[in-house]
Amino acid sequence: MPRVVYLGPEGTFSEQAARALGRAEVLPGGSALAPSATIDEAVRAVSGTSDAEPTAELAVVPVENSVEGSVVATLDALSSGAPTVAVAETVLPVRFSVLTRPGTTLDRVRTVATHPHAAAQVRNWLAENVPRAAVLPSTSTAAAARSVRDGEVDASVSTPVAAEHYGLAAVAEDVADVRHAETRFLLLSRPVAPPPPTGWDRTSIAVVLPNHPGSLAGALHELALRDISLSRIESRPTRNRLGEYRFFLDLDGHVGESRMADGLAALRRRCVTVRFLGSFAKADAIPRVHGPDEGRHTSDEVFAEASAWVRAVREGREV
Amino acid sequence: MPRVVYLGPEGTFSEQAARALGRAEVLPGGSALAPSATIDEAVRAVSGTSDAEPTAELAVVPVENSVEGSVVATLDALSSGAPTVAVAETVLPVRFSVLTRPGTTLDRVRTVATHPHAAAQVRNWLAENVPRAAVLPSTSTAAAARSVRDGEVDASVSTPVAAEHYGLAAVAEDVADVRHAETRFLLLSRPVAPPPPTGWDRTSIAVVLPNHPGSLAGALHELALRDISLSRIESRPTRNRLGEYRFFLDLDGHVGESRMADGLAALRRRCVTVRFLGSFAKADAIPRVHGPDEGRHTSDEVFAEASAWVRAVREGREV
Helix, strand or coil: CCEEEEECCCCCHHHHHHHHHHHCCCCCCCCEEEEECCHHHHHHHHHCCCCCCCCCCEEEEEEEECCCEECHHHHHHHHCCCCCEEEEEEEEECCEEEEECCCCCHHHCCEEEECHHHHHHCHHHHHHHCCCCEEEECCCHHHHHHHHHCCCCCEEEECHHHHHHHCCEEEEEEECCCCCCEEEEEEEECCCCCCCCCCCEEEEEEEECCCCCCHHHHHHHHHHHCCCCEEEEEEEECCCCCCCEEEEEEEECCCCCHHHHHHHHHHHHHCCEEEEEEEEECCCCCCCCCCCCCCCCCCHHHHHHHHHHHHHHHHCCCC | CCEEEEECCCCCHHHHHHHHHHHCCCCCCCCEEEEECCHHHHHHHHHCCCCCCCCCCEEEEEEEECCCEECHHHHHHHHCCCCCEEEEEEEEECCEEEEECCCCCHHHCCEEEECHHHHHHCHHHHHHHCCCCEEEECCCHHHHHHHHHCCCCCEEEECHHHHHHHCCEEEEEEECCCCCCEEEEEEEECCCCCCCCCCCEEEEEEEECCCCCCHHHHHHHHHHHCCCCEEEEEEEECCCCCCCEEEEEEEECCCCCHHHHHHHHHHHHHCCEEEEEEEEECCCCCCCCCCCCCCCCCCHHHHHHHHHHHHHHHHCCCC
């Protein structure tokens, strides 16, 4: 039975993301879900370490939140240790449920537990709907639900899936001060051939560049020359050498396309290191602006014709 | 008396950063420190809003942590609303003190409160030194210290400065699992002329680029052509238009230098918007690699000579 770990404990948004991937039949049939204590533990369960064999086939971890930004623990885990690749992604809206023990109504709630991050995202809602309730911090939104079950507090701000785990009732759903906040999750595997291109794909890489002015501009020009758009860039100090940076890039396209394969090869020539983090279908639906000439000199056909021509020239054949 | 707000409550690392800036005589003499509930509130206290006059001269907020990455709330506050500029920065090592009521020794500690972020950074230390203690979450490391004072828990993991505010004793200092973790803080002001160049300066900007492949590469090339190094880059969706991104850039150099002034003008021509977030002395000491030709065509003298020559050509003077 394939084992799929997610950032736990039970009842987190990561579990909800894993279930969504299961419903979409992205997970293999009969997959068993299991929580991990930390993001690093989830990634190492899939990749293994120098001391330990892998204990799971796949892992589901958050990578980016529209309000909080990148999940740095995930970026650091992906770029160090034994490699893994993302084979799919899913995006969840950040909407909380307010959970109570069955029978407790909202007007009876005097104490509400949740994680401080979640508290910050529902502050206005709580002020309007339970103005007299004290808000108590917990280590996760799932732990908050557990403390409701255990009778320690009246209500929690948790994920919808936590209601099931802890036998609670939702007295309010879709609670969020910031509308349209969402979190993107990756499904990680040991290195495998990427899923086939869909025409709407993301390629993620982590590169370390030589430490001189213009090295990043040069690398991005290699991509631009091949009509490859960036949808994300972020620098992190490598901590190996002072002044050395690792850049996390999300590119529009799939390594199965010639322009992307050629662009990644160009980066490989220019960069100190390039780690491939996956090519997979994008879960969001942000339309892309195509320039009038786009594709004219970067389609697979044009790449194939150009390679054939150079081969012919080298071999002295008629061209 | 100049009013300086910091991200509160009393006893946070931001207060400690504000005090460090006071000791270094970067704050005006006689400054009064006051806590703010949120980062946005601290920034708005300085900038004012359409509804409210400014209530403080300066603000101290965290901008970047070496373990957690950028503080997105600060980036978002700096790039929206009425403008502010950073006039100084300071870097603090992330080291906690374990605080108890005077007379309580470590072996008597059965409950320890702290913020979940801090708990993650001292987990190993607690497991080794107080293995039998329960770790309880609090809304901030300062709130944890307050709950020690109030007799609710035995100890807190807090900042050194919290001991003073809450009349506590430090039973352990310099506690941190991750060595060399540090946080960078900015001192914000309403727009003013930047402090003079020191030769070791940072210039921060936020730019929105046109949505087409190569626009970022082009912008970075403008900087590289002028020997301007990047020390940080990060993209954030603008939420105004789908597929539109804001980039936060930290550049080595000062707007008072010709190459930087010329580079910023070039970005101003290329970008949808450019917001200047300050030129100020860098607090860290990462050495910079200078290429053999660096400065040969980008010194102030070379810029002045080139401008004079173009002026002469335009005026038909002997050159």
